[in-house]
Amino acid sequence: ATTTLPSTTWLSMRRNGKSRPASGCSLCVWKYVRANTVEINRYSTVVGNVADVANGGRVFKNGKPVKPVTMRPMNGMNVTDNVIDVNITESLHDPDNHDFRALSPSIAVGP
Numbered sequence: 001a002t003t004t005l006p007s008t009t010w011l012s013m014r015r016n017g018k019s020r021p022a023s024g025c026s027l028c029v030w031k032y033v034r035a036n037t038v039e040i041n042r043y044s045t046v047v048g049n050v051a052d053v054a055n056g057g058r059v060f061k062n063g064k065p066v067k068p069v070t071m072r073p074m075n076g077m078n079v080t081d082n083v084i085d086v087n088i089t090e091s092l093h094d095p096d097n098h099d100f101r102a103l104s105p106s107i108a109v110g111p
Contacts, residue, residue, distance in 0.1 A: 024053055025054055027054035027074070027082070028057065030072075030075060032060070041056075043076070044075065044078075045078045046074055046078070048081050049082045050109050052084075052086050052087075052088050053084070054074055055071040056071065059071070083107055083109055091104065
């Protein structure tokens with residue numbers, strides 16, 4: 001049996017068959033925009049998504065990016081039940097042709 005992901009589920013995968021670097025993201029829920037100190041997405045709900053890379057943006061100190069590159073976790077009031085896996089496309093039927101059904105019921109996402 002397979003699980004069909006609801007159409008409201010956001011799916012974002014690697015491009016051209018290549019994985020994104022950890023500093024990139026296909027599911028980006030930032031806490032801050034670059035060096036700006038005003039917090040965003042504090043009350044966001046991020047539930048039931050599938051992505052190859054997800055994060056909350058780069059960490060900055062004194063207005064400059066921290067080195068080595070350091071990423072924050074996704075920001076929000078409710079960040080749960082998301083499947084983040086660099087190899088997620090291997091767990092889906094045919095994502096290159098927009099068939100995002102899970103190969104296994106162990107991937108249960110969506111509202």
